[in-house]
Amino acid sequence: MSFPFYIAKRYLRSKSSQNAVNIINFITFLVIVIGSAALFIVLSAFAGLKTFSLQFTNTFDPDLRAIPTTGKFFSISSENEKALSELEGVANYSKEIEERVYLTFREKGDLAFIKGVDENYRSVTGIDSTLYFGNWGVTEYNAVMGIGIYNSLGVPLNNYRTPMQVLAPKPGKGSFSPQSLNTKLYNDLSLVVSGVYAIEDNLDKKYVITQLHLVQELLEKDSTQVSGVNFKLNGSVSLEDTRANIKNTLGEKTIVLTRRELNGTLYKMLNTENLATYLIFTLVLIIALFNVVGAIIMMILDKQTNSKTLFALGTTVKELRKIYFVQGVLVTSLGGLIGVLIGSILIGSQLAFEWLKITPSLAYPVEYDFMNVLVVLATIVILGLISSKIASSRITKKLVAQ
Template identity: 25%
Template sequence: MGYEWFVSLRYLRAKRKQTFISVISFISIAGVTLGVAALIVVLAVMTGFHDGVRQQILGNVPHVLIQQQGGAIDGYPQLVKTVRQQVPEAVAVNPFVSKEAMLLARGNVAAVNVKGIERGNKVFRQPFFQSTDEQVQAALYSGSDGPPGIVLGLDTASTLGVGLGDTVNVIPPKFNVTPFGLIPKMKPFRVAGIFQHRGGFLDAYFAYVDLRQAQQFLDANGQASGVEIELVSFEQSRQVTQRLRDSLPYPYLVSSWEDLFGSFLSALKLEKLGLFIVLGIIVLVAAFNIATTLIMIVMEKHKDIAILRSMGANSRSILQIFVFQGLIVGSLGTALGTLLGVTLAGNADPIIKGLERLLKVRIFDQAVYGMERFPSVVNADDVIAVALTAMVICLLATIYPAWRASRMDPGEALRYE
């Protein structure tokens, strides 16, 4: 260890007359610690919310969607076959039929999008009330006598006042021509399943039926409203979408989930960046404390600096002494803040629940956000970015005081001593 490090460490240990400077040093370390910890926790929470919202969106939205301009897709089986050949990343390629409709039951009305889907659709991977996905699919595709099955969201079922096994009347925007005029087309369906509400608006908007039943009921025999593609990873949607756009000519329209809801997630990313900048000011304030501490030490140690210069220490060594001192404060604060922030972010859910029990208040309402636990995901890149930013700010804060110390004239400093 060079003498520059030794002198830097010695200046951090205050003598009796310099206790005030030592206290300011500890305040600077605490400021950097709190700033770094706050940044890590907030970024982890924002990342958790971002992932939670994305999961809610992708619960009912396909990774890639193919539709046809101006109407339904005729001969969709050939399109499904072509997509499966061109997209090896596809886990599932499912046609569907959808149409807005009204549901009527027990004098109650609800507006939904009736969607005809095939067996094995990813919709059946979400939790259902009082039944499993196998039971729901068996009831929906049984083909037994009686009304066909329909799967509703919890909000829709609550609005209609129905439960499993009850009957609802589906009224699409189609009419039968009779001698008495136009009569709305209506068909009874039996509730085969109710999926749990996760807070997303899409959960309450869709009602699912068998694809064949939907085609017959909505006068779409041999047609599909679109084709949904599920990929191995949602991150592949952009390149797959571009590939399909190049291979499928007009009038086919190919959209990724980012095209449909990407603007909302982009707003969350922008909010995350804004919070990073705002909370970074906390670290900046702590860096000003470091600069203030070093300036006071330079003023206090002007005799020591002059003696060192007279003993042969050059200006570069004096500069290094005070830069090292600032880096020690910044490194301690950054290390402690990183440890504190990662610990708090990693245990955010039990901490929030503990505070709720202790204070008897509701801090995080799971029903509102549709998430089972408080979202907090520690991203290694975010932690590294926060630590590097804090270290750079602390380093910049040491430059001016260290430069002033290195420019001090030993003759002037000792003239009146």
Template identity: 30%
Template sequence: MFTLRVALRYLFSKKTHSAVNVISLISVTGVALASMAIVCVLSVFNGFTDLASDKISQLSPDLRIEPVRGKAIANADSLCSVVANVEGVMTAAPTIEERALAIYGPHQMPVTLKGVTSDYDILTGIRDIVKDDGDFLLTEDDLGDFATLSVGAAISLEAHPGFEQQLMLYAPKRTGRINPANPASSFRADSLLVGGVFQVEQPEYDTDLILVPIDVTRKLLDYTTEATALEIKSDDNIESTASRLREALGPDFKVKNRMAQQEESFRMIAIEKWITFLLLAFILIIASFNVISTLSMLVIEKDDNIRTLYSLGASRNTIARIFLLEGWLISLLGGVIGIIAGVILSLAQQWGGFIKLGGNHDAMSIDTYPVRVEWIDLLAVLALVALIGWLTSTVTSIFTRRQLNRKRA
């Protein structure tokens, strides 16, 4: 307690030599700026995570059921009826995803074909992301079946909503023999009109996804009641509904929420966030090196005080511990100031949006950097500052002890 009180007095007292005051101010400022930068960068990553989650939620259901083994769920329609009776499930529908070849006029490309039911617009926000020149359509009695294309597929195929030309879809036959003399007989084909084009601004969806009626997909793949997944709209308590579904379905099925459905994407964002955190931690370490020079100057500055403490019976370890705590307090002071400044800047950006994104804002869904402050990030930064400050002060204390030994001698 005595060493802490003395260290606090040294920290806030005015120094005799102005150079010591300047060096101390530089040390605190360096740690504060590095801490502020870490808080701001982590908050921006949190903002982009929220943005990705909001965009994904427009085309991802609340919950998705997939088989643990194999690709398809047998008797998916029957299972869907069972799932619909589970408490918390508002709507359940089968879906089928498979690779196929799409041809529109002279253009062709491999696509991800997704067969959906008429409840798909209830399960997701598909209608909110369809371009104004089209609509989400599956089947019209007088016109036949429709496909809704992602913006990437529409651009590659140069397709657009209308009745002038049909979209051709080809998928390899799952059963039967292949005739080498007639390769075309190895494919099943169907034709649809283009009803609309959607854009999620997520490459997982925007690159090559095409939504079609599930009956068309089953015909192309020679399915009857099979599906590759069941998609579910839940009430507000999604996790409770997921737990009940896991209990009802058993170990043969996986129940995924929105985050789990895009686990790889969110994992990459988290990895980038914490790698950036580590890189900025090195900057904080470099900034903390100023503490070494501050303590060295402070030992010279407090020479008379050190002699007085020796005369009063203080040991070398006690005096060295004073300067160790002094260095740690300098780091903590800079860290706390930086964290507060980082939170203020992040909240100002969150509410005011004064830092804009580059590029054409008319083509973007947002034009400012998204931010969100998390308490766990602030605690991580504070713990990092405390650790680096303690390590720096410990290293510096070795130099301080040598100086004290020479003074004692």
């Protein structure tokens, strides 16, 4: 054990003869503990909120999705489909086509997206787990819609007598003519709602899901034209290698996006919020650790007689500075450890007992991440090193040689 560390450890455990110094040291230590605990709890809460937010998109979006490079649609041939089914790393794939349409039911109307999917869609995504009530239907003219659209239109389930109408503009080129105004400008499709899904507010107001061929006919597209292909991976090949193989199979007409890239805005927003919260609480810790500088300077003045004695016995100014530097680092590190321990207990109790709730049935989401432990401890130690260095630099030869 080095001499500066030995003396610093004794100073850490011993009390000052002046009660004011003891109070200042206790308050400084308490501030470090509370600050580090608060930072860890907030980071754990944001990690929980991030996971909670992403679970909705994770059930709706596939592992990979191929979309057209330009335009809304692209063609996928039978040769492409055969090659995709033989790709190593792909467990299953599903074709889809979607377009913005107008929904109408009993003089009520709403804009939404109609999504036509094939029979593999439910096995490629986790959409089955989002079904709120009803089912996927037994006839090809059945549809499942988001609960937001369901509430807006008030469409009863299994209403075969007066089904919901879906209107889509007819594709065409050129300008309107008097002759064209006399013809029907839109295609229509009658759908019977058999089920309702609930994910999150934006998605709940966005989609009506039905059979792929029905939407292709509504949009006057042939059976090879789709707006996307969804892929479920089996993990036997890395994601990037599988993406490259899909890209090679479908060619330059498509780009292949991961789930993270499909929700890039959401990920960026969550990461920005997490970073902003970390920086705000770190700023609070920086302000709090000014107390460490003040406490160490008070300790230097309180132990000035001891420092003079040590200097007279041959201790150098550099070693005296190191004593108070090590003391400051020990105080901040120990405070940080205790703060993280307290924060871990609180987060663990929330995970185990769910004592803090958003609603009577929904506990506030938190997540215990070891990376957050490292981030908090690293932040405390780095700030402690800086504040201890500033405070210990107050030791000068003039101070101890008088």
